[in-house]
Amino acid sequence: MFRRKKASFIRTREDILFDTGNIIFMFILCILMLYPFINQIAISLNDAADSVRGGIYLWPREFTWHNYAHVFEKAAIYQAIFISVLRTIIGAGVGLFCTAMVAYAIAQPHFIFKKSITIIFIMTMYFNGGLIPTFLLMRDLQLIGSFWVYILPTLISAFNLIIMRSFIEGLPNSIFESAKIDGAGDFRIFFQIVLPLSLPVLATVALFVAVFQWNQWFDVFLYNSSQEHLTTLQYELMKILQNSSTTSSGDMASAFANSADGNANMVTPKSIQATMTIVASLPIIMVYPFLQRYFVKGMTLGAVK
Amino acid sequence: MPIESNTMDRNTNSLPTEQKEKGIKAFIKKCKDQQALLWMTVPFVIWVFIFKYLPVWGWTMAFQNFKPALNFSEQEWVGLKHFLFLFTDDRFLGVLRNTLAQSLINLVLGFVTAIALAVLINELTNIKFKRVVQTISYLPHFLSWVVAAALVSSVLSIDGIINDILMGLGFIDDEILWLGVGEYFWGILGAAETWKNVGWNAIIYLAAISMIDQEQYEAAKIDGASRIQRILHITIPGMKSVIIVLLIMNIGYILEAGFEPQYLLGNGQNVEYSENIDVFVIKYGISMFNFSLATAAGMFKTVISFIFLIAANSLSKKMGQGGLY
Known part of the structure; x- marks a missing residue:
């Protein structure tokens, strides 16, 4: 992505010093970025009673799968995974289709409402009705307690719309014109020409939406906190986090009390939190290295305009 | 002179309205020609108005003692x-x-x-x-x-x-x-x-x-x-x-x-x-x-x-x- 420098000059001592320092700095940076994860993985794979003693950093001391077994023992986790996956797939699929369709229309130079519709959508980036009015709207639309409250309110984001519009505007005009001469209508051009040609930007936006959907917890908290069948992984983790932070000082004490019972299979809030953290983030950690170039493309596309 | 100015007036008056009528007709024709584009966007314009613009109406709550059970007309207004x-x-x-x-x-x-x-x-x-x-x-x-x-x-x-x-x-x-x-x-x-x-x-x-x-x-x-x-x-x-x-x-x-x-x-x-x-x-x-x-x-x-x-x-x-x- 970035041009390689010509190595046409001999490296001076200053260069060597700078490069060494830079490489060391980058190593430290990578450790800072990764350590919290590796630490959570280690804690999640370590015996809960043993973790309370502290001192678990990069590697489990007393290896066990017990924490995972405990987390996956509960039926609720399967429902949470199911809803998380479902909203990610449906949200990305439906959102992508709707965004692409509007983007295609407002990318047409002759469309009479091109400008007004673009402005109507861009304005939504600058303001929103706020929490309470939105909440009451969802109540009036009877969306509270339903799965669709995860999908409908965030159907089209203005940012993604602009990224897609820019891409479609960049497609060679001659394609549209020759298709029109052949008598193809807008829907046919959209489905048969524009969608196949826009795969890179579709991938980018699909990923943006999918990550957004997977990571959402606030709408669950707000609209469906009493609906156990609509819970998500992020929300389950959030509940664990909130419980442990309110008892943070009593955390260790209760854990010690537990371990005093001599129960070898006990779990602690700490080990459950670590395990849930890994479960809730693992899909993204596994997927993103392969897809990151699409993210980067979208980011630069959106910024360069 | 007076007659001429009269006709001039009429001309200048009538021209814009004619253009306007033409404009409206042309607009309707354009809408018809671009039907497909309208079908593609209008549902989402409605969506954006409902989900993004309608909540702004809720700001009226900031000037009321809002009670969720009451209708809009029954709310008590309290100003600032x-x-x-x-x-x-x-x-x-x-x-x-x-x-x-x-x-x-x-x-x-x-x-x-x-x-x-x-x-x-x-x-x-x-x-x-x-x-x-x-x-x-x-x-x-x-x-x-x-x-x-x-x-x-x-x-x-x-x-x-x-x-x-x-x-x-x-x-x-x-x-x-x-x-x-x-x-x-x-x-x-x-x-x-x-x-x-x-x-x-x-x-x-x-x-x-x-x-x-x-x-x-x-x-x-x-x-x-x-x-x-x-x-x-x-x-x-x-x-x-x-x-x-x-x-x-x-x-x-x-x-x-x-x-x-x-x-x-x-x-x-x-x-x-x-x-x-x-x-x-x-x-x-x-x-x-x-x-x-x-x-x-x-x-x-x-x-x-x-x-x-x-x-x-x-x-x-x-x-x-x-x-x-």
């Missing part, structure tokens, strides 16, 4: 009562202070670290290493704030690594409950935001650096400019326009400090420093059902932000840097 309450309430003034302080810290930290990281990544000579560093640096950006908050609270916990390192080095004698001391919250928040977003924010600067003409570097090398001098006099000036646009736009977002980390990491002990406008709205609205007061606070934030953003956008356009769009 809620706003007056907010601006005389010590808690809300503290909330306002927190919002501004958190935003400013995030703004400055976010800028400096992202630019520095972009410059340093650009200086890496090994392409593979560069790619690995970049990939790792944006990992945290893709995680939810719930996960990030869990990680932060774990690192900062009594038996977390921060306490272990500081104790090991002898800087502190006793473990510190970092999230339990209000004064530390802004710093923790700034560090967490930086950790999460620095790699991602650097992308845009790296893109700007990649546009810089490589010959400038070659010429500077021939003239004997050192590495640091090249960074200061070529790389940083090369990013100038991107930096200015982003700075202006970010100042426009000054009241939008986010709510997720503040809500998730906030607790009773640090509430005086963690609670910002958005968290205040959640607490008053969702937990205490004071819909009117929460809406007033939210409306205040949105209106000020809106003015800031429009000003920032036009300022950035005026400076020839192009607005957000």
Whole structure:
């Protein structure tokens, strides 16, 4: 992505010093970025009673799968995974289709409402009705307690719309014109020409939406906190986090009390939190290295305009 | 003469209306021709009005003693009562202070670290290493704030690594409950935001650096400019326009400090420093059902932000840097 420098000059001592320092700095940076994860993985794979003693950093001391077994023992986790996956797939699929369709229309130079519709959508980036009015709207639309409250309110984001519009505007005009001469209508051009040609930007936006959907917890908290069948992984983790932070000082004490019972299979809030953290983030950690170039493309596309 | 002027008048009068009629006809014809495009957009224009514009109507709540069970016509109007309450309430003034302080810290930290990281990544000579560093640096950006908050609270916990390192080095004698001391919250928040977003924010600067003409570097090398001098006099000036646009736009977002980390990491002990406008709205609205007061606070934030953003956008356009769009 970035041009390689010509190595046409001999490296001076200053260069060597700078490069060494830079490489060391980058190593430290990578450790800072990764350590919290590796630490959570280690804690999640370590015996809960043993973790309370502290001192678990990069590697489990007393290896066990017990924490995972405990987390996956509960039926609720399967429902949470199911809803998380479902909203990610449906949200990305439906959102992508709707965004692409509007983007295609407002990318047409002759469309009479091109400008007004673009402005109507861009304005939504600058303001929103706020929490309470939105909440009451969802109540009036009877969306509270339903799965669709995860999908409908965030159907089209203005940012993604602009990224897609820019891409479609960049497609060679001659394609549209020759298709029109052949008598193809807008829907046919959209489905048969524009969608196949826009795969890179579709991938980018699909990923943006999918990550957004997977990571959402606030709408669950707000609209469906009493609906156990609509819970998500992020929300389950959030509940664990909130419980442990309110008892943070009593955390260790209760854990010690537990371990005093001599129960070898006990779990602690700490080990459950670590395990849930890994479960809730693992899909993204596994997927993103392969897809990151699409993210980067979208980011630069959106910024360069 | 009078007759002539009369006809002239009639002419000048009738011409625009004729044109108008023609215009309306042409407009209808165009709509018919572009039916397909209308079918593609109109449902979503309706969607955007319902889901994004209609809630703004709810701002009327800020001027009422809103009761969810009553109709709009039955609500009691109270004028500016809620706003007056907010601006005389010590808690809300503290909330306002927190919002501004958190935003400013995030703004400055976010800028400096992202630019520095972009410059340093650009200086890496090994392409593979560069790619690995970049990939790792944006990992945290893709995680939810719930996960990030869990990680932060774990690192900062009594038996977390921060306490272990500081104790090991002898800087502190006793473990510190970092999230339990209000004064530390802004710093923790700034560090967490930086950790999460620095790699991602650097992308845009790296893109700007990649546009810089490589010959400038070659010429500077021939003239004997050192590495640091090249960074200061070529790389940083090369990013100038991107930096200015982003700075202006970010100042426009000054009241939008986010709510997720503040809500998730906030607790009773640090509430005086963690609670910002958005968290205040959640607490008053969702937990205490004071819909009117929460809406007033939210409306205040949105209106000020809106003015800031429009000003920032036009300022950035005026400076020839192009607005957000």
